Amino acid sequence: MNYLPLSDNAARQVIDSMTIFTEFQRVKVQAQSYAGSMYWKQEGGHEYLVKTRPRRRTQERLGARSEQTECIFSEYTARKQAIESRLKLLHEALIEAQRMNKALKTGRTPNLVVTLLGVLEDAGLTKHFTVVGTHALYAYETAAGVRLVPGALATQDVDLLWDARKRVQFMTDLAELDASMLSILQRADPTFERKEGQYETAINARGFEVDFLRRQPVDDDPHPFCFSADEGDLWPVQAVRASVLTSAPRFEHLVISATGRMVVMRTIAPASFVEFKRWLAEKAPQREETKRRRDRLQADIVQELLDQKLLFPR
Missing domain, CATH: 1.10.287 (Helix Hairpins)
Structure with missing residues (x-):
């Protein structure tokens, strides 16, 4: 089980x-x-x-x-x-x-993740980012009213997919805040800084990482792209098949931290999650076998929740 x-x-x-x-x-x-x-x-x-x-x-x-x-x-x-x-x-x-x-x-979403999502909400930037990867499971388990096995959840980073299709609105929204994306993250944890050699990643003093992803350039997508004019800011990195995630149906649900705090998590629909995790497990190039096993486990779990009608495809 x-x-x-x-x-x-x-x-x-x-x-x-x-x-x-x-x-x-x-x-x-x-x-x-x-x-x-x-x-x-x-x-x-x-x-x-x-x-x-x-x-x-x-x-x-x-x-x-x-x-x-x-x-x-x-x-x-x-x-x-x-x-x-x-x-x-x-x-x-x-x-x-x-x-x-x-x-x-009632909840166990990492406190920092809840805080980060709350900071993005307060800044009016939520609509520009989608949680992808393992942390989406917290939204699914809350919606399904279950607790997933701990082995499917353990991770020290959260992936945020930036929607390049809305870059003009994003730049306008960020300019109104007169801030960089890194400074926004520092509202959640002042120890966040850009990771050396990985400009798409912010890392805090406890080693927790926030990775910013984007689809590979399409049409007039700017490349490379920095979130702000601040040279020390973050640069979302192109991810393989991120275009599939960018266009996938969205799924929003409340998540709750161990301290009881709440926030809405915006992620991809469960069926899209399963499809992407199957691809990672079977076809993604140069992926570590330990990650492939976890990808399979995560896909199997979410598919089981769908089969049991505890979750719905979209």
């Missing part, structure tokens, strides 16, 4: 946590549109309604004081207060859910 079902209590807690986390994320997005403030500004003998946008560090004048702008101000203030109040209550519920997750041992 390559997996065991979660206990009933743990399974119920996962469902409850998902509900709270999903609602918290929904309201958090709403709150972002009300970030900043709205106030009256005296200028030249007139009052104007001004809206500040902290992320872009801009101010927008909405018009002179009038019945219309007073209505805008009142509606904005009331809505902002209501959303912030709801978000505060949901945050309290989220903290309690995390405490129960830890107590009932």
